[in-house]
Amino acid sequence: MATDHAPPPPPAADENPLRILLPQVLPALVVGVVASLLFLGIEALAEELEGVLWHDLPDALGIGDYSSLWIISMLTAAGIAVGLVIWKFPGHAGPDPASEGLGGAPLAPGIVPGLLLASTLSLALGVSLGPENPIIASNVALAYWLGRKAAPAVPGAFWISLASAATIGALFGTPVAAALVLSEALTGMPGRGSLWDRLFAPLVAAGAGAMTTQLLAEPSFDVGLPPLTDPGWGDLLAAMVIASAAALFGLGACYLFPYAHTVFRRLRHPMLMLPLGGLVLGLLGAIGGQLTLFKGLEQVKELTSSVGSWSSGELAKMAVIKLLALLVAASCGFRGGRIFPAVFIGAAFGLLAQALVPEVHPAVAVSSAVLGVLLATTRQGWISLFVGAALAASPSVLALLCLASLPAWLIVTGRPQLQLDHQGHALH
Template sequence: MLLPQVLPALVVGVAASLMFLGISFLSEEFQVVLWDDLPDALGIGRYSSLWMITMLTATGIAVGLVVWKAPGHSGPDPASEGLGGAPLAPGLVPSLLLASALGLAGGVSLGPENPIIAANIALAYWLGRKAQPSLPGAAWVALASAATIGALFGTPVAAALVLSEALSSQPGRGSLWDRIFAPLVAAGAGALTTQLLAEPSFDIGLPPLSDPGWGDLLAALVIAPAAAVFGLAACYLFPYVHTAFRRLRHPMLMLPLGGLVLGLLGALGGHLTLFKGLEETKELAASVGGWSSGELAKLAVVKLLALLVAASCGFRGGRIFPAVFIGAAFGLLAQALVPEVHPAVAVSSAVLGVLLATTRQGWISLFIGAALAASPSMLALLCVASLPAWLIVTGRPQLELDHEGKALH
């Protein structure tokens, strides 16, 4: 029963990774044109306030045109779409990917994960049912979702954790490992393809924690819940900001205005608060001890507001990568206020708390927090620190709305 699923899983895994790498490559090349070549040719500072405001507003106009005029209108309102979900019609995929790539290149504070997963699910579901009708539609959805998560994070472990969390509440026959066998093959193929072609890394260069003590445990228990409270602020504001933008009723009003606001926030917070956030997190962590507490507080608040605005006004993208930057800035702020706290403990715990608040994905939050520290000894601290943080976020509003614009809990 399991062996016939191996070939489809391998094919979906490699294809999902190539889709992710292709969109990432195109958006990064276009980003160089927009943020390096073009301002240099015009004699304008690359990250001057004027250029950031102009570029983000122009990105809002471009994405607004895609959402307004392109076939499929880039899919449903992203505020009501989580990580994965029901398959979209394949005709929506080109406009969804175009809107996502424009936002990534233009500096919008959203990541690639939601649109890429949605696109891969749509294509795998559509093509898979034609190629192998004996495999149920839900299986193609699971393969595409797992493959893309494996490709995004460069390891199938993240996909296994997310799948186990999702499947634990679903009835089904067979053991859990039988049910995730084919998705894990797809995730492994996607992760290996990404590793071979792009060599991704979540190591942001923090000094390793070799021998955690009671002080490290206390710091993690304080920072993770505090960061969760900070992240929840965006979740509580989300319905109101989304409603304010929806009152404009047209993508050519919502998105350009959202781009203008993001440009103003970028001018306030600096270039590190632009884009999806992973490379900016590495740049932030490269200067541990070199940032003042005021600078770090500004970075965390501005990035949180940028994520809130970008997710509310209709830009297509995911929340995970910006949330990682927010958590890193919050953790470094805690370390700047209390220098005795180890940087790896501060950053990993804060990222864990912000991700728990903004995604409600417990396993993926633990995985990313541990991966950033690149220190196995952090895992035990994070497991304990996740417990009070989860008590704070569970049952609270999520950074996702239902189709009526009301907060999900």
């Protein structure tokens, strides 16, 4: 995922930092709140539409919830609906998502309605993608456009950094994730002043976005795993082995991505690519069951609420099906992010490892597997560590994950990413 934008340059050595930083507070707060409200609005709309299409409508028709026929019908309908949006809306709902990361150059504001509609339909109709990429792209586009109109003298990178940080804070319910992502983006970039001076306004925006989300929606990454209170050498070995195995598993999708993308691109028209992709997703969903549908976070909580009740065969099937669903959804043109589906894949993989070796602590298994899959599919080290630790909700796990990330990173670094360049070739 790309984070190729940076906050504005720090103040010169002879300038008072307060005179530079204080005027940034108000725009950062405004961008943070608005970014969170847009995210929450799209989430709420998608949830309402999901309730109608997946519960009210099948009940009215006398069809069981999540029957195979209904899953196939809804995912095919998702392909048709999103295909129409991409075909007919101005800007075609943004560029090909296969070549877009978590960020990038601002889109034209006229593209935003189509992108948000395509993302909402994907979320509501069960496509295995999350909201992060479209929401970040939309908030960046709007903040950049409005910010440049309101204050033309302010560098455009300032508004990009505020919108990116605010949306990441809103998505994860904490500004910590935004700080970690931005610290990666700032590494090696020229500029004077402390890192905290450069992060000041983005962190204000991230904090405002996170607090708005917390106050209105109370998000939580706690999936109810039993806490790890006294980690030992066995836990460290398990974490390193599981993280490495999960990274290899996630790399499978990265290696297949260019080929799957090429197959769908040969169809050329969105009304062929998206409906076919939706049909394939429907067939996968019918095989994998309802937990393998949608973005994945709520499904992770359901999966981990019954540790020990899933057979190893069931968990392996869900991990494979969700990985294939993410691959297909990202290849055929559905608009959405890949972090949340990757979290489900990692959780299912970790529970599979725990089912095969019951001595492994569930928190170690799930958090280290999520770490490995995220490293493979995102190449965002800080985000991978943060999400893995947040799922375990246990400070003791963080030290294990830091060490487990080392062999996993050696496995994925330099390998194909789950992102392509504009010629359709894998990024490394």
